[in-house]
Amino acid sequence: IFCFLLVISQLHSYPLLLQRIDRIKMKTELEIARECQLQSIERIAEKIDVPTEELENYGKYIAKVPLKLIDEKRVKKSNLILVTAISPTKAGIGKTTVSIGLSMAMNRLGHKSVLALREPSLGPCFGMKGGATGGGYAQVLPMDRINLHFTGDFHAITSAHNMIAALLDNYLYQHHEEGFALKDVLWRRVLDVNDRNLRCITTGLGAKTNGLLSESGFDITPASEIMAILCLATDEEDLRRRIDNVLLGITLDDNPFCVKDLGIGGAMTVLLRDALNPNLVQTIEGTAAFIHGGPFANIAHGCNSILATKMAMTFGDYVVTEAGFGADLGAEKFLDIKCRKAGIQPRLTVLVATIMGLKMHGGMQVGDPENGCCEHIRKGLENLDRHIANMQHMGQRVIVTLNRFGNDTEEDIAIVSEHCEKLGIGFALNEAYMKGSEGCMDLAQLAIDEIAAHPSEDIAYSYTDEANVKDKITAVAKQIYGAKQVIFKKQALEMLERIAKWNLERYPVCIAKTQYSLSDDAKQHGVPKDFTFTIRDLVINTGAEMIVAIAGDIMRMPGLPRHPQAERIDLQDGLLIGLE
Numbered sequence: 001i002f003c004f005l006l007v008i009s010q011l012h013s014y015p016l017l018l019q020r021i022d023r024i025k026m027k028t029e030l031e032i033a034r035e036c037q038l039q040s041i042e043r044i045a046e047k048i049d050v051p052t053e054e055l056e057n058y059g060k061y062i063a064k065v066p067l068k069l070i071d072e073k074r075v076k077k078s079n080l081i082l083v084t085a086i087s088p089t090k091a092g093i094g095k096t097t098v099s100i101g102l103s104m105a106m107n108r109l110g111h112k113s114v115l116a117l118r119e120p121s122l123g124p125c126f127g128m129k130g131g132a133t134g135g136g137y138a139q140v141l142p143m144d145r146i147n148l149h150f151t152g153d154f155h156a157i158t159s160a161h162n163m164i165a166a167l168l169d170n171y172l173y174q175h176h177e178e179g180f181a182l183k184d185v186l187w188r189r190v191l192d193v194n195d196r197n198l199r200c201i202t203t204g205l206g207a208k209t210n211g212l213l214s215e216s217g218f219d220i221t222p223a224s225e226i227m228a229i230l231c232l233a234t235d236e237e238d239l240r241r242r243i244d245n246v247l248l249g250i251t252l253d254d255n256p257f258c259v260k261d262l263g264i265g266g267a268m269t270v271l272l273r274d275a276l277n278p279n280l281v282q283t284i285e286g287t288a289a290f291i292h293g294g295p296f297a298n299i300a301h302g303c304n305s306i307l308a309t310k311m312a313m314t315f316g317d318y319v320v321t322e323a324g325f326g327a328d329l330g331a332e333k334f335l336d337i338k339c340r341k342a343g344i345q346p347r348l349t350v351l352v353a354t355i356m357g358l359k360m361h362g363g364m365q366v367g368d369p370e371n372g373c374c375e376h377i378r379k380g381l382e383n384l385d386r387h388i389a390n391m392q393h394m395g396q397r398v399i400v401t402l403n404r405f406g407n408d409t410e411e412d413i414a415i416v417s418e419h420c421e422k423l424g425i426g427f428a429l430n431e432a433y434m435k436g437s438e439g440c441m442d443l444a445q446l447a448i449d450e451i452a453a454h455p456s457e458d459i460a461y462s463y464t465d466e467a468n469v470k471d472k473i474t475a476v477a478k479q480i481y482g483a484k485q486v487i488f489k490k491q492a493l494e495m496l497e498r499i500a501k502w503n504l505e506r507y508p509v510c511i512a513k514t515q516y517s518l519s520d521d522a523k524q525h526g527v528p529k530d531f532t533f534t535i536r537d538l539v540i541n542t543g544a545e546m547i548v549a550i551a552g553d554i555m556r557m558p559g560l561p562r563h564p565q566a567e568r569i570d571l572q573d574g575l576l577i578g579l580e
Helices: 002-009 011-025 029-035 041-047 072-077 095-108 122-126 143-147 153-178 225-232 236-244 265-272 306-315 327-342 355-361 373-393 410-423 432-453 469-481 490-501
Strands: 079-085 113-117 138-141 182-185 189-191 201-203 214-216 218-220 247-251 256-258 279-283 288-291 318-322 348-353 398-403 426-430 485-488 509-512 532-541 546-551 570-572 575-577
Touching (some): 029 138, 041 279, 041 288, 079 327, 079 373, 079 432, 095 113, 095 138, 095 279, 095 318, 095 348, 095 398, 095 426, 095 432, 113 306, 138 143, 138 432, 153 182, 153 189, 153 225, 153 247, 153 265, 225 236, 225 327, 236 265, 288 306, 306 318, 318 432, 327 373, 327 509, 348 355, 348 432, 355 373, 355 410, 373 398, 373 410, 373 469, 410 426, 469 485, 469 490, 469 532, 490 532, 490 546
Parallel strands (some): 113 318, 189 218, 348 398, 485 532
Antiparallel strands (some): 182 247, 201 214, 247 256, 570 575
16 A cells, blocks of 8 residues: 555656666666676777777787877867866766767767776775766776776886885985985875875884984875876876976975986886876777876866877777866866867867756755755756856857756756756756666767867967966966965965976966865855965976965875775675675
8 A cells, every 4th residue: 555655646756756766776887897798909999990909908808009009180180078067066976977978979870989088096996986987888898997906007106106205215315424415305105095094104213224204195196296297298208208307305405306316217217108008998888998097186187198188089080088076177177287288179068967966056955855956956057157157268168968867857957958058058968877878869969069060269278378376376266266365375385486486487287176166165065256265385296397286175195984985895706896
């Protein structure tokens, strides 16, 4: 009787009831991936005309592709599509899933599309977010290997970074009796693990033979300057040049002390030589995907490598790539840093939203009743509008896609669709998670039509190369985030003086801040107004050739939640479970 009454009570929302039932029946990412019949990596390469004899295989389904295959003439002819998002919830917005679905749908429509994505970090995989290979029926495969050790690129970066730290400590130890010392050691260590206990450490405790007593700390590997260098280098020679220029500390007479002063640039290049080549894998429907590099966008520049993007553009007519977190972080850095350095630009920007995200930005709290949630959605559209305006201000053609979840109603979707129509912004629903490419056909056709109808425009950067670093940071904070004023703490002001003295003003800026808000306060959802943006420190990346500005209380080494994903990951009968 109870079940009968429940069904009767839900007849007014029968389609929604079916969606919820389908969601309950939905297989896990691992189950879906395990049932997929993978194609050999040679077959994937043949589809996009990559010479199979050039592949360096890592098993049957993964290969590295040599840099010599990049063709700059073909790069210029390719259509690059950037996927970004509104400010995300803690569960994310689903940019990777949308990116995969979009590229697969373009291929389904008869076009030659290739993906260019970042590699997942072990920190989130075992921490709060879980894996980063898409979801449902829009995944890159083999998802277990990509999410875990993959081809060892992250390990190579971690090893090179920490090798530099060890060699620097040894140099200081071996030469301190000669009077050599650094008044500031700037090079920390990295680990691809979320570990708050390692944020600040003391090294050299115990006997004198254990080294010099000093303070240090760990960042997560995606925040490493070596990661940024790998993602911004254009070839092996450029990689070596950048490594040599990495700033390690400041001498007693206030001059920079770099890797080249240790004479170890060649050794570090050897460690990173294999990691420099992009990785080729496939989606669940056999679309080629280059996955390479993995800087976070909240604490680093948030884009896959220039080399992977150019490799994809060499072999794809339409290349779909994504930039981390919201458009205020990943997309801004994609345009102001990556595109500026690489000489590329997107033909189209796809802005991803979710009903859950819009409700959050509209003031809805966890546990609030669903009654009246439409007003929360309408209020939350302010966040969407701000990101649209920012991207348009930077010269981008923007369309919006709503990443649909099982409990999204037709009324919810109509609110977003009608709002975009009023703005004159193209809109398409995305159901790639549930339906793969079939659920992304409207978005793919919309993207193709928009690119065909509108000529490419030059990027309107947030600042010029000639502006000083303080003005560059202020420009981003005011134009993109909407800050009323920007305050620089004492330590940041001291670094600004050093940057000017060393003639490093030409570098672009990479602002490290919370991803959950346009401001530097994670709790300020929606579109914060009249706020003060605080820069507490600056990190000089002379190898990556950018200045990292640390805003608010952002940490470059994340911590673990009370119940991390690691509690659910296991092996059962030889099969991996819990990695989602």
